[in-house]
Amino acid sequence: MNINWLEEVLKRKEELIRDTQALLRIPSVLNEEDATEEAPFGRGVYEALRFLLQRGQEEGFAVKNVDGFAGHLEIGQGDELIGVLCHVDVVPPGDGWSSDPFAAEIRDGKIYARGAIDDKGPTMAAFYAMKIVKELGLPLSKRVRMIIGTDEESEWRCVEHYFQHEEMPTMGFAPDADFPIIYAEKGIADIDLRMERTETSGDSEIRLQSFQAGRRYNMVPDFAEAVLLVHSDRQQEIARQYRQFLHDTNMNGNVVVNGNAVTLQLEGISAHAMEPENGKNAGLWLAKWLADLSQDAQAQSFIRFVTDHFFSDSRGKALGIAYSDEITGDLTVNVGILSYHEQSGGKIGINIRYPVTTDIEQMKGKLERIAAQHGFVLERFAGLKPHYVDKHHVLVRTLQRVYEEQTGEPASLLSIGGGTYARSLKAGVAFGPLFPGRPDVAHQKDEYIIIDDLLKATAIYAQAIYELAK
Numbered sequence: 001m002n003i004n005w006l007e008e009v010l011k012r013k014e015e016l017i018r019d020t021q022a023l024l025r026i027p028s029v030l031n032e033e034d035a036t037e038e039a040p041f042g043r044g045v046y047e048a049l050r051f052l053l054q055r056g057q058e059e060g061f062a063v064k065n066v067d068g069f070a071g072h073l074e075i076g077q078g079d080e081l082i083g084v085l086c087h088v089d090v091v092p093p094g095d096g097w098s099s100d101p102f103a104a105e106i107r108d109g110k111i112y113a114r115g116a117i118d119d120k121g122p123t124m125a126a127f128y129a130m131k132i133v134k135e136l137g138l139p140l141s142k143r144v145r146m147i148i149g150t151d152e153e154s155e156w157r158c159v160e161h162y163f164q165h166e167e168m169p170t171m172g173f174a175p176d177a178d179f180p181i182i183y184a185e186k187g188i189a190d191i192d193l194r195m196e197r198t199e200t201s202g203d204s205e206i207r208l209q210s211f212q213a214g215r216r217y218n219m220v221p222d223f224a225e226a227v228l229l230v231h232s233d234r235q236q237e238i239a240r241q242y243r244q245f246l247h248d249t250n251m252n253g254n255v256v257v258n259g260n261a262v263t264l265q266l267e268g269i270s271a272h273a274m275e276p277e278n279g280k281n282a283g284l285w286l287a288k289w290l291a292d293l294s295q296d297a298q299a300q301s302f303i304r305f306v307t308d309h310f311f312s313d314s315r316g317k318a319l320g321i322a323y324s325d326e327i328t329g330d331l332t333v334n335v336g337i338l339s340y341h342e343q344s345g346g347k348i349g350i351n352i353r354y355p356v357t358t359d360i361e362q363m364k365g366k367l368e369r370i371a372a373q374h375g376f377v378l379e380r381f382a383g384l385k386p387h388y389v390d391k392h393h394v395l396v397r398t399l400q401r402v403y404e405e406q407t408g409e410p411a412s413l414l415s416i417g418g419g420t421y422a423r424s425l426k427a428g429v430a431f432g433p434l435f436p437g438r439p440d441v442a443h444q445k446d447e448y449i450i451i452d453d454l455l456k457a458t459a460i461y462a463q464a465i466y467e468l469a470k
Helices: 005-011 013-024 043-058 120-135 157-165 235-249 282-291 297-310 360-373 394-407 451-469
Strands: 062-066 070-076 081-087 105-107 110-112 143-149 171-174 181-185 187-195 206-213 223-230 253-258 261-267 332-341 345-354 376-384 413-416 428-430 448-450
Touching: 005 013, 005 120, 005 451, 013 043, 013 110, 013 120, 013 451, 043 062, 043 070, 043 120, 043 143, 062 157, 070 120, 070 157, 081 120, 081 451, 110 451, 120 143, 120 451, 143 157, 143 451, 171 394, 171 451, 181 394, 187 297, 187 360, 206 282, 206 297, 223 235, 223 282, 235 253, 235 261, 235 282, 261 282, 282 297, 282 332, 297 332, 297 345, 345 360, 345 376, 360 376, 394 428, 394 451, 448 451
Parallel strands: 081 143, 081 171, 171 428, 181 413
Antiparallel strands: 062 070, 070 143, 105 110, 110 448, 181 428, 187 345, 187 376, 206 223, 206 332, 223 261, 253 261, 332 345
């Protein structure tokens, strides 16, 4: 059967763009403060889930809402099940956007919005791929199910709940990363290192009252703030030194003197934790400046540990956990959260992406030992194991062929540090939507998806769904 898949997508172009914008305009950021039994991750996330389920119902898909944690849309028939794993939750937009991050404005052939590339744009591409296969009346011997997650950017409670109640697909893909095909994904660990409060000397000339940077383990912090209490006449001198630091580093920030209090603010560049080098960690840079300031012993211990073990070291060398393998490359370390208060001590929230052959218990043991040496305890260690699908698997071979037919480019196999829903399948790979050579703007300000790429990805997904399920 000879089908021009891109032509079928172009017939539905305006409708696809309209639906993509509508989904992007829903601010589906995790908000547990307004969570309910119906909406366990907050109203915004639930509205995005409900939008997709409603559209699926309108298209005649079999639809199911799994307790507000997730949902699915299904076409086809048969015993075997092909999974397409997507998510509608997004990370917080952060600051510095050129337009409203939830306006989904179109400029220069791109749709700008939080979630445009991760993962609402690709989710809508997969939705239209299923719609095309259904509308063409193509015979399928397997069922195809889009599984819609709602907590991918945090703790994956959605997919955990879903697979406790629903069947596991035979195989499938997640449109949540890069083309051509990602067949291996690093393990991911979210870790808290906590420093308990110690008795501080009350007569310190400079005391660090508080320090805060970052909201998420899986993002490079783009803002940091510290408040110093200066019990001398050095407030203006410290302010001048900080302004000089801003000038020397060409970074944006601010300093405010109010009585004894000196508030320091610093802006960095946000990026996804899978490659911290793509960002500029505001928390680590502010800590670096503070490390040269003589201050109370508790604060000095916290700041010194942070700078000695994390500044300019995203590969874990100073922690003694650096490691690399041929399948997935280097271990990476992102300091996503830094929190300190003189009354309660400090916390470092780190996100480690480790190669598939890593000895995880050995790595954890090294972290515990080095933390203990500096007055910290490893308080939390949670995450996802590495994921790997054999390159000769029928899923991999089929998707390679589809990609090559659609693009005329070789479908080389990739490995990544990101975590996609593909790893929750026994046989699952990540498949697009980011084409080779395109900048990765996921989790960054002014995130966008190129409309031509959205259309091309939809055509690839449509053929892939048909080839896997026919």
